[in-house]
Amino acid sequence: MAREPHQDTSGSDGASASFGFRTVPLGDKQEMVDTVFHRVASRYDLMNDLMSAGMHRLWKDAMVSWLSPPHAGKRPWAVLDVAGGTGDIATRIVERSQGHAQAIVCDINNSMLTVGRDRAAKAKLSNAIRFAQGNAEDLPFPDARFDAYTIAFGIRNVPRIERALAEAHRVLKTGGRFLCLEFSAVDVPGLDRFYDAYSFNAIPALGKMVTGDADSYQYLVESIRKFPTQERFAQMIRTAGFSRVSYRNLSGGIAAIHSGWKL
Template sequence: MTDKQTETTHFGYQTVAADDKAGLVANVFHSVAAKYDIMNDMMSMGIHRLWKRQTIACSGVRQGHSVLDLAGGTGDLTAKFSELVGDTGKVVLGDINDSMLKVGREKLRNRGLVSNIEYVQMNAEALPFPDNTFDVITIAFGLRNVTDKDKALRSMFRVLKPGGRLLVLEFSKPQHEALSKAYDFYSFNILPTMGQLVANDSESYRYLAESIRMHPDQETLKSMMNEAGFEQVTYQNMTGGIVALHRGFKY
């Protein structure tokens, strides 16, 4: 009798048991949660705010909507969605990592955003909601950390209402070779050093750089969304393709 072969996946450039990845990713975000917002501003020179602003502009969120901000972390998108949906709407800030949720909850409550926001620890692969719950789902810089991305996309499709839309904001493949080379140098030389100086953690930021390289490129992710059931899937490259915003609808 032989042991059942263990399924594997990638954790950055490492090959690990699929069952272990969620815990490894959790350790990364437990480590970086307290400095997450500061590092985001430093790593992107503030450009992440423009990427998120474009995501909100493409979301179609309006008063009365129910929104799931998945892998919502420290709540940048949730804050704006809370204003847009108003008293008759609801925003769920969902994240698999309780450290990130705690930072997000404290930040948003300090801003006085309380009445229409719920905080739920959840796994994107098995969302704890009934079918047809949300008008809009966003996942910003979170999908690349999910172990089974296809399963997560199907789960998102299930909990979207007919007519609802999914927006995936994620690092992607730069469209120009010179930009790609410069981006690689920055990611693997500057970024871990910055992480060590600011967050006292170079390894977590090295993983983040590696996880970006292992994430599906623009066309592959578009195909994955189509296979999960989404229609009219499009994407918009930003900052030369360093980031892409994918959008798909459920009909």
């Protein structure tokens, strides 16, 4: 699958960022991304089911399995799930840990957080999962606060990925784990062409049918193509200060889980 060159958006005034296939002023991207997720929040997980034929659930389960949250310990195990507004990953972690994990879901988009709070309350998990509005590039938490940092299908929407990775490193304790689940570069011949055709034709049409909004899903498809390849993203994680960086491809590289440790 052809990839656009990754843009370095960590510069100063006049810097730009990609918004799908468009280049926009860096300062404008976050508001544009927020608008997308305000539009799709109420149907976000439903659309994930439809777009991936339910595969996103297996990918998220694989991520939590690799994280392997502990079931016991002298103190609760603290995890920060960033850009996880609906609480999907946090719920899995808390349940997998048999209640030992205490999760904070941090998302910049209040519409997504509202969905997550409602779901946590219905699942009687409000004591185990807290929700906080915040920016991945400037997290509202102290240094060395968390045992684990997770982010699923969110980091590609951050205007300055390098800053988000630096913040992940900052808030983790020594010995803490970074895990990122994200769409990636397909590495199976033939599958890449099918995936491109499906993504650019079926997904926006599906978004229009289910949510009345094709444009948001056109952006989401384009943002996947603009995201760095597995190896390039792994190098970005290393540059942020993480050690023992590795990744696992899922479904032929349609998605990948990246792992790193703060040592």
